[in-house]
Amino acid sequence: MSAAVLINGLQKRYGSTEAVKDVSLTIQPGEIFGLLGPNGAGKTTTIRCLCTLTTPDAGQVEVNGISVLANPKAARQCLGYIAQEVALDKVLTGRELLQLQADIYHLPASVSRDRIEQMVALLELQDWIDQKSGTYSGGLKKRLDLALGLLHQPDVLVLDEPTVGLDIESRSIFWQFLRRLKAAGTTILLTSHYLEEVDALADRVAIIDRGIVIARGTPSELKDKVGGDRITLRLREFTPDDEAESARHLLEQLPLVQDVIVNSAQGNSLNLVVDPQSDALLIVQQALKSAGLPVFGISQSRPSLDDVYLAATGRTLMDAELAAVGARNLKAERKQAMQGS
Numbered sequence: 184m185s186a187a188v189l190i191n192g193l194q195k196r197y198g199s200t201e202a203v204k205d206v207s208l209t210i211q212p213g214e215i216f217g218l219l220g221p222n223g224a225g226k227t228t229t230i231r232c233l234c235t236l237t238t239p240d241a242g243q244v245e246v247n248g249i250s251v252l253a254n255p256k257a258a259r260q261c262l263g264y265i266a267q268e269v270a271l272d273k274v275l276t277g278r279e280l281l282q283l284q285a286d287i288y289h290l291p292a293s294v295s296r297d298r299i300e301q302m303v304a305l306l307e308l309q310d311w312i313d314q315k316s317g318t319y320s321g322g323l324k325k326r327l328d329l330a331l332g333l334l335h336q337p338d339v340l341v342l343d344e345p346t347v348g349l350d351i352e353s354r355s356i357f358w359q360f361l362r363r364l365k366a367a368g369t370t371i372l373l374t375s376h377y378l379e380e381v382d383a384l385a386d387r388v389a390i391i392d393r394g395i396v397i398a399r400g401t402p403s404e405l406k407d408k409v410g411g412d413r414i415t416l417r418l419r420e421f422t423p424d425d426e427a428e429s430a431r432h433l434l435e436q437l438p439l440v441q442d443v444i445v446n447s448a449q450g451n452s453l454n455l456v457v458d459p460q461s462d463a464l465l466i467v468q469q470a471l472k473s474a475g476l477p478v479f480g481i482s483q484s485r486p487s488l489d490d491v492y493l494a495a496t497g498r499t500l501m502d503a504e505l506a507a508v509g510a511r512n513l514k515a516e517r518k519q520a521m522q523g524s
């Protein structure tokens with residue numbers, strides 16, 4: 184059986200920017216696959232190439248064994264794409280927009296009527312569907328957008344940052360909906376820079392940084408590879424520099440401690456990497472007590488996907504996001520994207 188999505192050696196540049204340098208991914212039918220990375224990593228460009236919205240400079244891109252370059256029309260029949268920014272015609276009602284989408288995909292009238300009703304019920308749009316979409320809230324727009332992307336029953340659903348701007352409740356409804364689609368056999372590729380979203384939903388993950396895949400596997404495999412548990416320690420709410428430094432010196436001597444970092448951006452909290460043993464917290468607390476140092480708060484956790492990213496790049500995802508924000512000309516990008524470059 185063909186992979187649901189195959190991307191091999193993908194490259195795409197915009198002028199002097201190498202948006203995608205080398206991305207290869209294989210997604211099996213029925214998987215939820217998470218593409219994780221900071222702003223500007225190349226996630227959107229990768230999925231725009233997959234969804235026939237941008238032509239790659241090099242590489243092989245297939246959906247259900249169909250080359251999106253050689254046979255874009257057939258590939259599009261297998262794909263549903265939900266873009267990052269919802270751009271709906273404000274004057275048309277939700278139902279009119281769904282009908283328009285049905286016409287674009289040449290669904291016969293009898294099929295489209297039933298499908299539209301099905302989508303409206305599934306996404307609980309009954310109260311709104313005959314109102315102009317310009318009156319919809321952000322969450323409703325996103326639901327309608329999902330209905331539009333699913334109307335032709337694609338095998339592969341591609342979502343770019345699906346929950347940006349949604350409140351926690353809408354986000355959890357959205358997660359449940361994606362899990363139901365997966366259970367019904369749909370393959371899902373989603374990009375996100377929310378670690379917990381990818382961790383909760385994805386069967387497998389690829390982390391992308393500056394246009395290159397730097398890690399891939401199940402969330403659990405990736406975390407196991409990083410190794411060690413994390414202990415976050417606050418001596419006081421705001422710990423003075425000298426006290427944080429003496430705690431660091433003390434804790435570094437303990438055999439179970441692999442690394443200690445003082446986080447000055449977080450009131451001099453201490454981040455420890457320790458051997459994953461059940462009494463680690465107790466040993467650290469006892470050492471601090473014997474040295475007469477206070478403990479304001481302490482907790483132990485397994486590594487997160489952020490730790491995976493940190494281990495691979497030496498930066499946290501948050502730092503990478505901040506660095507990327509200042510370096511982009513979003514207005515120019517949007518203009519170029521509209522021109523379909």
Ligand SMILES: Nc1ncnc2c1ncn2[C@@H]1O[C@H](COP(=O)(O)OP(=O)(O)OP(=O)(O)O)[C@@H](O)[C@H]1O
Nearest residue numbers: 197202221222223224225226227228511516519520
């Ligand atoms: N249409 C465009 N014109 C010029 N540069 C672009 C364009 N689209 C993307 N880029 C650049 O390519 C790089 C990758 O952008 P891309 O949007 O693929 O990243 P991303 O990981 O999806 O980030 P985000 O989540 O912010 O969309 C960035 O440096 C971006 O500035």
